[in-house]
Amino acid sequence: MTSYDLDVAILGAGTAGMAAYRAAAEHTDKVALIDGGPLGTTCARVGCMPSKLLIAAANRAEAVRDADKFGVHTDTPRIDGAAVMQRVREERDRFVGFVIDAIDGFPERHIIRENARFVDDHTLELESGRRLTARAIVIATGSRPNIAGPLEGLGDRLHTNQDLFDWPDLPASAAVFGAGIIGLELGQALHRLGVRTRLFGRDHAVGPLTDDEVRRYAARTFEREFPAHWHADSELSRTDTGVRVKWSDASDEDAPWHEEEFDCVVAATGRVPNVDGLNLGATSLPCDDMGVPVFDPLSMRIGRSHVFMAGDAGNDAPLLHEASDEGRIAGENAALLPEAYRKSRRTPLSIVFSDPQIAMIGATHAELTEAGTNFAVGSVDFEDQGRARVMALAPGLLRIYAERDSGRVLGAEMAGPEAEHIGHLLAWSMAEGATVDQLLSRPFYHPTVEEGLRTALRKTSEALGMAPAPPLRSIDCGPGC
Ligand SMILES: Cc1cc2nc3c(=O)[nH]c(=O)nc-3n(C[C@H](O)[C@H](O)[C@H](O)COP(=O)(O)OP(=O)(O)OC[C@H]3O[C@@H](n4cnc5c(N)ncnc54)[C@H](O)[C@@H]3O)c2cc1C
Numbered sequence: 001m002t003s004y005d006l007d008v009a010i011l012g013a014g015t016a017g018m019a020a021y022r023a024a025a026e027h028t029d030k031v032a033l034i035d036g037g038p039l040g041t042t043c044a045r046v047g048c049m050p051s052k053l054l055i056a057a058a059n060r061a062e063a064v065r066d067a068d069k070f071g072v073h074t075d076t077p078r079i080d081g082a083a084v085m086q087r088v089r090e091e092r093d094r095f096v097g098f099v100i101d102a103i104d105g106f107p108e109r110h111i112i113r114e115n116a117r118f119v120d121d122h123t124l125e126l127e128s129g130r131r132l133t134a135r136a137i138v139i140a141t142g143s144r145p146n147i148a149g150p151l152e153g154l155g156d157r158l159h160t161n162q163d164l165f166d167w168p169d170l171p172a173s174a175a176v177f178g179a180g181i182i183g184l185e186l187g188q189a190l191h192r193l194g195v196r197t198r199l200f201g202r203d204h205a206v207g208p209l210t211d212d213e214v215r216r217y218a219a220r221t222f223e224r225e226f227p228a229h230w231h232a233d234s235e236l237s238r239t240d241t242g243v244r245v246k247w248s249d250a251s252d253e254d255a256p257w258h259e260e261e262f263d264c265v266v267a268a269t270g271r272v273p274n275v276d277g278l279n280l281g282a283t284s285l286p287c288d289d290m291g292v293p294v295f296d297p298l299s300m301r302i303g304r305s306h307v308f309m310a311g312d313a314g315n316d317a318p319l320l321h322e323a324s325d326e327g328r329i330a331g332e333n334a335a336l337l338p339e340a341y342r343k344s345r346r347t348p349l350s351i352v353f354s355d356p357q358i359a360m361i362g363a364t365h366a367e368l369t370e371a372g373t374n375f376a377v378g379s380v381d382f383e384d385q386g387r388a389r390v391m392a393l394a395p396g397l398l399r400i401y402a403e404r405d406s407g408r409v410l411g412a413e414m415a416g417p418e419a420e421h422i423g424h425l426l427a428w429s430m431a432e433g434a435t436v437d438q439l440l441s442r443p444f445y446h447p448t449v450e451e452g453l454r455t456a457l458r459k460t461s462e463a464l465g466m467a468p469a470p471p472l473r474s475i476d477c478g479p480g481c
């Protein structure tokens with residue numbers, strides 16, 4: 001029998017890698033967590049947490065501006081960019097500190113502070129040239145910003161999430177490229193913090209939305225707040241003081257070109273899995289067109305091999321809770337080889353912390369349509385929803401998809417108030433296999449935003465042919481619901 005230096009080698013000490021390490025270490029002491037980069041995880045250092053800190057400051061400024069609507073008059077908020085960024089950094093550093101503390105708690109003999117690459121299927125080479133063999137390997141090397149085309153060559157005027165949260169102060173202006181999740185969150189936050197911001201997207205994408213009705217609704221709502229171009233052709237050039245952006249509407253070849261200069265460009269144009277530096281060509285692992293190993297998302301195993309994927313490196317569901325689940329499955333299976341158990345995964349849920357928030361729950365509209373699923377749609381427009389109006393929340397649209405005949409909820413897309421909470425309610429219900437009727441039998445307190453969810457469920461029930469149309473202005477829960 002071949003003898004290896006390690007039972008399990010884990011490449012990457014991010015969220016996925018740490019979860020893999022914890023799971024593997026339950027079964028073996030011959031385990032190593034290998035990472036030569038800055039520790040602290042993408043989430044805490046340059047992702048989820050600092051972005052939410054920036055958004056929190058931005059939304060506070062917006063709430064002050066909004067106070068007028070309630071007859072509460074304040075001066076225009078004065079944004080102290082240096083103080084905003086200082087809080088972002090200080091709180092970010094606390095979160096990073098918690099992660100470093102966790103890694104410091106792992107036995108020192110298990111931690112290797114160097115990056116690794118494959119020499120062959122079972123052999124890894126560290127940056128120092130040292131080689132290690134491992135019976136099983138977990139690839140949890142994360143992802144990095146994708147910078148391509150016109151964004152290249154902007155030098156120090158180009159920023160990404162990798163450096164933005166270390167800004168000592170806010171810039172006066174920024175062109176944000178990419179209207180995906182990061183672009184929407186950061187673009188709106190910078191605008192609300194007084195930065196002259198313009199958002200440039202592609203292919204009419206608005207975050208992760210695939211339902212055209214919700215997407216168009218969201219686009220209109222964002223456009224009312226800040227300049228956004230959802231399908232733009234652009235040319236960028238550096239100037240002495242910043243970046244000149246020329247753009248036109250890519251849907252219309254006769255559209256005029258516009259020009260504006262910005263202090264900097266923020267690129268939020270997708271992410272690339274960190275697998276290109278792993279020398280996977282030296283292995284027998286099967287890879288897709290992007291060079292990412294092909295794996296089973298239930299066992300995280302690459303083919304019938306002894307190598308597992310976890311987290312953003314696998315480019316499957318690049319979200320924090322998924323990275324953590326994937327790490328746990330991969331780490332346990334790596335330690336238990338030749339067994340590799342397939343674990344069921346959670347109901348898909350993703351949330352964009354823009355305002356209005358966006359939530360994607362279960363199967364997307366595009367997935368259901370592509371699969372030819374027979375489903376009915378019910379929706380609610382939050383423009384006139386009681387609690388949303390009381391609180392003067394951003395308007396929104398929720399569309400629920402339910403399977404015909406069974407009435408089971410299959411998915412939903414939403415851009416609207418409290419989407420992070422409505423999204424959880426729907427995801428948790430879907431995990432229980434709930435039908436529309438079952439959800440309608442749950443309590444709905446008055447006056448809450450959840451009453452809007454009830455309206456959408458009633459409309460879905462009607463669309464399924466399971467109940468009559470709900471009354472135009474339902475009075476069974478008081479006025480305005
Ligand atoms: C701006 C932003 C905001 C986000 N906001 C949210 C959010 O609100 N909610 C949410 O759910 N998700 C969010 N995400 C996504 C979430 O942060 C990621 O899905 C998650 O952090 C991925 O974890 P990971 O372990 O796969 O990767 P990482 O945490 O990036 O860990 C990968 C590790 O691998 C190491 N590594 C790389 N190459 C090698 C090598 N050759 N050898 C050894 N080690 C290597 C790196 O140094 C790194 O430490 C956000 C992401 C970004 C960028």
Ligand SMILES: NC(=O)c1ccc[n+]([C@@H]2O[C@H](COP(=O)([O-])OP(=O)(O)OC[C@H]3O[C@@H](n4cnc5c(N)ncnc54)[C@H](O)[C@@H]3O)[C@@H](O)[C@H]2O)c1
Binds near residue numbers: 200271
């Ligand atoms: N709240 C959250 O959960 C959260 C927040 C941020 C990031 N994330 C994770 O990080 C991942 C990456 O986020 P992202 O926003 O970078 O990627 P994304 O894939 O969501 O969006 C990238 C967008 O950039 C566009 N694009 C590409 N090149 C462009 C160009 N040259 N000009 C204009 N637009 C261009 C693409 O068409 C796409 O719409 C997300 O998929 C998500 O999983 C999650």
